[in-house]
Amino acid sequence: xxxxxxxxxxxxxxxxxxxxxxxxxxxxxxxxxxxxxxxxxxxxxxxxxxxxxxxxxxxxxxxxxxxxxxxxxxxxxxxxxxxxxxxxxxxxxxxxxxxxxxxxxxxxxxxxxxxxxxxxxxxxxxxxxxxxxxxxxxxxxxxxxxxxxxxxxxxxxxxxxxxxxxxxxxxxxxxxxxxxxxxxxxxxxxxxxxxxxxxxxxxxxxxxxxxxxxxxxxxxxxxxxxxxxxxxxxxxxxxxxxxxxxxxxxxxxxxxxxxxxxxxxxxxxxxxxxxxxxxxxxxxxxxxxxxxxxxxxxxxxxxxxxxxxxxxxxxxxxxxxxxxxxx
Numbered sequence: 001x002x003x004x005x006x007x008x009x010x011x012x013x014x015x016x017x018x019x020x021x022x023x024x025x026x027x028x029x030x031x032x033x034x035x036x037x038x039x040x041x042x043x044x045x046x047x048x049x050x051x052x053x054x055x056x057x058x059x060x061x062x063x064x065x066x067x068x069x070x071x072x073x074x075x076x077x078x079x080x081x082x083x084x085x086x087x088x089x090x091x092x093x094x095x096x097x098x099x100x101x102x103x104x105x106x107x108x109x110x111x112x113x114x115x116x117x118x119x120x121x122x123x124x125x126x127x128x129x130x131x132x133x134x135x136x137x138x139x140x141x142x143x144x145x146x147x148x149x150x151x152x153x154x155x156x157x158x159x160x161x162x163x164x165x166x167x168x169x170x171x172x173x174x175x176x177x178x179x180x181x182x183x184x185x186x187x188x189x190x191x192x193x194x195x196x197x198x199x200x201x202x203x204x205x206x207x208x209x210x211x212x213x214x215x216x217x218x219x220x221x222x223x224x225x226x227x228x229x230x231x232x233x234x235x236x237x238x239x240x241x242x243x244x245x246x247x248x249x250x251x252x253x254x255x256x257x258x259x260x261x262x263x264x265x266x267x268x269x270x271x272x273x274x275x276x277x278x279x280x281x282x283x284x285x286x287x288x289x290x291x292x293x294x295x296x297x298x299x300x301x302x303x304x305x306x307x308x309x310x311x312x313x314x315x316x317x318x319x320x321x322x323x324x325x326x327x
Contacts, residue, residue: 020094028233029033030054030061033072033081035218037065038264041112041186042285043257044245044292045085053244058237067080067233073101076223083237088216088303089142089312094315095322100224103236103300105293107245108217110283112184113143115206116192121179124206136166136177146208146215147224149306151214180206186279192271214299214304227324236324242293249281249292295323 034042045063048054054061061077064081066072070083073094086094087109087204093103104291115135117124124130137144143166149155164178170192183189185205193203208215220241227234248257258273265273297320304319 011204018223020085022290028059030059030082030233030237031075031080032061032063032237033075033084034066035072035085035087036065036067038261039187039268040261040265040273040280041184041218042085043261043277043280043283044107044241044248046260047238047257048241048244048262051247053240054237055237057240059233059240061237072163072221072321073099076221077102080227080312082233085218086221087142087218088300089145089307090110091219092304092307092313092319093126093320094311094320095317096315101221101322102224103221103295104227104234104326105220105242106216106295107219107293109281109286109290109294109296110209110215111146111215112186112189112280112283113146113191113209113215113217114183114185115143115180116173116183116203117180117206118176118196119202119204121204123204124180127156127211130154130156130180132158134177135163136173136178136181138166140183141166141182141233142215145306145310145312146213148310149213149215150208150211152309153211160250186276187284190275193293194272213306214296214302215301216296216299218292219295229279235289235326238293241292242326244294245284251281293326295325297323 027061034045037040039047049061049063064070066085070084071090072081073090075081076084077099089150091101091103122129130150135147137147164172166182169189170181172178172196173192181192183192186208189205196203220236220238247253254277258270258277261273261277262270267277300319300323304313304317307313308316
């Protein structure tokens with residue numbers, strides 16, 4: 001009889017603990033600031049929002065578009081956001097200035113910043129093949145930093161190539177005044193590839209990671225304070241988000257994912273959206289067995305070293321200490 005009473009009491013106490021734990025994570029209000037606008041590059045974020053992945057975990061998450069004025073890291077520091085998306089250079093610059101930022105997931109395994117060039121030119125099979133080319137660079141942009149790292153790796157000097165400044169106008173590339181043009185592979189790259197295809201021209205893409213230059217792109221970040229004080233919330237949010245990304249990147253869900261994205265990105269043609277989603281999938285999940293959100297510590301360390309060499313940060317930030325893989 002005593003044993004039965006003890007088991008009944010233990011069961012009751014266990015249910016109380018579960019109820020309290022659930023109550024602590026029910027309707028938690030959170031703000032999630034993206035790096036840029038709603039489009040196929042954030043298909044997983046949109047999918048999580050519209051399909052209730054957060055609410056199923058007891059979280060009420062407001063997903064907000066980003067912009068140059070709405071910076072995720074700034075909002076984390078000011079307390080306006082609880083989670084955000086930032087590129088590795090933004091994270092490392094912030095850490096160099098003393099910010100308390102932690103990376104909890106890496107969305108892009110391959111940086112979408114690449115270069116497009118026509119197939120009537122020799123294919124770039126080695127870095128030495130860049131010599132003699134006219135290369136577009138956005139001065140002060142990530143593409144300049146990446147290309148400088150490529151030049152250093154290949155032993156290429158600026159006199160070996162012709163550098164052209166890039167603005168928001170594709171005209172110099174379309175008129176063949178610049179041979180190799182920087183694009184985001186899953187957005188501008190798709191648009192330019194289609195535009196040239198209509199002119200019966202085919203293209204290649206130069207991907208720095210194919211040549212051992214890894215510069216990390218968009219990742220999910222939060223504050224060190226939230227990791228310390230509410231690790232349960234960080235875990236729930238991250239697992240919900242990455243589960244949504246896995247489903248959104250599943251080709252079997254492509255049609256419904258495209259409809260969800262189209263609701264936010266009405267100005268882009270359906271064919272372009274489909275191609276952009278496919279390109280995004282290849283950057284987010286380049287291998288079937290790779291789990292979305294996997295943090296590539298080696299790539300982060302390389303990114304930090306590139307920024308140090310380019311004097312974009314004053315001192316090492318020891319980025320490996322700011323990476324927290326949430327399983």
